[in-house]
Amino acid sequence: MSAAPTTPAEESVQEYLRARLWFVRDKPIPEGWSYKGPHDLLMQHGTFYDPSVILPDEWSGVITAYPKYCFDNAYRLARASKGRLRYVEGVALRFIPCDHAWCITEDGTVVDPTWAELDGDIKPSAYFGIVIPLPVMVRARRRPEGASALFGWGPDSELLYTQPYTPDLVLPEPPKPPRRKRVLA
Secondary structure, eight states: OBSSOOSHHHHHHHHHHHHHHHTTTTSOOOTTOSSSSHHHHHHHHOEEEOOSOSSOGGGTTSSOOOTTOHHHHHHHHHHHTTTSSEEEEEEEESSSEEEEEEEEOTTOOEEOTTTTTOOSSOOOOEEEEEEOOHHHHHHHHTSTTOSOSSSSOSHHHHHHHHSOOOTTOOOOOOOOOOOOOOOOO
16 A cells, blocks of 8 residues: 555556646635545545455455446445445546545455456556545435545535545534424414
């Protein structure tokens, strides 16, 4: 695991992130936020993970993974692991860099249920991301707009940006809406 690129594939991921940040270069950081958005957070706190083993045998078949549902697949695998895997969101490179989700073991081995079963000779060549604590993911998945805590924009994702990131981030419980009074007519 490393924060600095060491291969051409990792350089491509960094270039993708720099390009994404270029589009918001003149945009000020919103008041109270620590980052301009998900790609800024990744550039500041992301880590490269070794793509050489993407599905160790012990995790093969634990869940049924569906193509193009990486956030859901990784979330379900992390939950099924009962704390043995950590959920990660970031950017991965197979053909091109793209927003992606996978899991890691305690030693940082990538466990990617989505791309592990792909046919063909082209395997992922770079993974760069941050660990999203499972309680943060559980809250993010309650939102109607998406399965991603990092790339989905909503009240919970804003909390991820408003305080400095740590791998063990704990979010305060959101305020409960006021109860409606029943009016008898």
